Amino acid sequence: MGVKRERERIYKYKDVYNSMTFFHGEGAIKFCGKIEKWENIEIISRIFYKKLEEALYTKKGLNYIYEKSLIKIMEKNNLSDKNILDIFREKKFHLESVNILIMKIFDYIYYNIKTNLPYVKTLSMVTGAVSELLENTFKYASGEFSITARIRNGKYPLVIKIENGYDNLNDKVKNDLLNLQKGIDEINSKEDPEEAFATAVKERIENESEDCKHSRLGFAKIRMDVNAKMKLALSSSHFGEKGITLTMAVPIRIHKIGDIMEKVDKILKLQ
DSSP states (O other): HHHHHHHHHHHOOOHHHHSSEEETTTTEEEEEEEOOOOTTTHHHHHHHHHHHHHHHHHHHHEEEEHHHHHHHHHHTOTTTTHHHHHHSSSGGSSTHHHHHHHHHHHHHHIIIIIGGGGTTTHHHHHHHHHHHHHHHHHSSSSSSEEEEEOSSSSSOOEEEEEEEEEEEOOHHHHHHHHHHHHHHHHHHHSSOHHHHHHHHHHHHHEEEEEEHHHHHHHHHHHHEEEOOOOEEESSSSTTTTTEEEEEEEEEOOOOOHHHHHHHHHHHHTTO
């Protein structure tokens, strides 16, 4: 059952991934598609994590991390003189043992290498924020979305833009979004993110019937978690007038790939 569930999970991830369109540039990623089901938001968030990871570390950096880590794992398991076909041919490394070895590789790279490198905490928290933003806008939108992430110079080097399309942007929805836009402006106006969150909590308690207060609370929590500046625009470059744009600017430190590679070497020497 465990293998069957894992296979189904992989196929579902693959189906969602294949349904989307991807664009890549230097220090930039963009992908768009449609959220068919609420539970697909989790998969889309995981895809965003991997794409942002690639943009931050670059393909060159990630390849270096995986190759160096794999060499170390092979050494630790006395497999340095074997290729993958040799491993499959030997009975003791067949089937489940090979699966265990693969899991060991991913676990080793994450827990022994990546957790000691820059960006791990940033990736986790920013991905959580993107998931929250998708959930907050899903109830208004048609399901169509576009996500763009850019890395640039400045006080807020990481800029993420989430655009949503709408089938029926009626007066009620517009009014809710205008109130939400006002709420986000108020959140940004407070210098202290924790104060902004406390204010949003208070307003949520005092106005439990207002759904947009719940969304405002979510935005305030995102700002507190990642210290981001946020903006809501009732238009979209991707969807035109039938869309909205949520922009999140995050103050992160950008590291040189050469420095990251040096850190990987130092970590592996201590293993």
